[in-house]
Amino acid sequence: xxxxxxxxxxxxxxxxxxxxxxxxxxxxxxxxxxxxxxxxxxxxxxxxxxxxxxxxxxxxxxxxxxxxxxxxxxxxxxxxxxxxxxxxxxxxxxxxxxxxxxxxxxxxxxxxxxxxxxxxxxxxxxxxxxxxxxxxxxxxxxxxxxxxxxxxxxxxxxxxxxxxxxxxxxxxxxxxxxxxxxxxxxxxxxxxxxxxxxxxxxxxxxxxxxxxxxxxxxxxxxxxxxx
Ligand code: ADP
Ligand code: MG
Ligand code: MG
Numbered sequence: 001x002x003x004x005x006x007x008x009x010x011x012x013x014x015x016x017x018x019x020x021x022x023x024x025x026x027x028x029x030x031x032x033x034x035x036x037x038x039x040x041x042x043x044x045x046x047x048x049x050x051x052x053x054x055x056x057x058x059x060x061x062x063x064x065x066x067x068x069x070x071x072x073x074x075x076x077x078x079x080x081x082x083x084x085x086x087x088x089x090x091x092x093x094x095x096x097x098x099x100x101x102x103x104x105x106x107x108x109x110x111x112x113x114x115x116x117x118x119x120x121x122x123x124x125x126x127x128x129x130x131x132x133x134x135x136x137x138x139x140x141x142x143x144x145x146x147x148x149x150x151x152x153x154x155x156x157x158x159x160x161x162x163x164x165x166x167x168x169x170x171x172x173x174x175x176x177x178x179x180x181x182x183x184x185x186x187x188x189x190x191x192x193x194x195x196x197x198x199x200x201x202x203x204x205x206x207x208x209x210x211x212x213x214x215x216x217x218x219x220x221x222x223x224x225x226x227x
Pocket of ligand 3: 036080
């Protein structure tokens with residue numbers, strides 16, 4: 001059994017901070033090839049600050065936790081990724097509202113609102129070789145799982161009930177795999193937003209660093225489901 005509550009998402013933030021520390025050099029190398037080589041350091045600093053803020057403020061609901069995380073990311077990261085991931089998380093939090101716990105479809109819908117806010121803020125569309133090229137396929141995978149699970153994941157009024165850990169972990173793992181496929185797919189794309197776009201056609205052949213950070217965020221959701 002698993003409840004998607006503040007405790008779960010707190011474990012997610014800690015797992016994410018650890019994964020960014022583990023993979024900082026790889027993310028930085030990806031960004032160095034097409035950008036300015038600071039993405040790993042940016043995400044380590046940002047999620048380190050988020051982990052601290054969550055420990056100090058102990059948000060009581062998923063919505064509060066995501067709002068705090070988004071604001072902290074925006075304020076602690078100088079690069080483009082701070083406001084972009086920060087906006088995604090803050091908008092997700094706003095959409096989650098004041099519920100003590102959320103269903104997986106509710107969470108997926110909130111993430112979708114966050115992704116739309118990123119598109120509005122940065123002007124990127126699918127195929128521009130940005131973090132959206134990992135995030136949107138991951139959300140599509142979540143939606144596909146949610147609607148094919150015979151209602152198990154979106155039973156009316158099930159918010160706050162413990163959900164099957166297997167179903168949730170499977171859906172999140174599928175989302176992570178879709179994010180990875182999307183991130184790898186950015187190698188074939190010409191970057192049209194962010195610093196990598198300065199390379200023009202020479203950006204083709206380089207996978208987007210921010211898209212790989214999205215993969216880590218979904219990996220952390222899986223890890224947090226199985227503490
Ligand atoms: P900076 O480019 O300022 O150094 P980072 O290196 O931390 O910031 O983050 C770069 C990542 O941000 C890119 O790999 C890409 O995924 C994402 N990104 C940059 N610009 C945009 C945009 N306009 N829309 C969506 N994502 C973007
Ligand atoms: Mg950079
Ligand atoms: Mg930079």
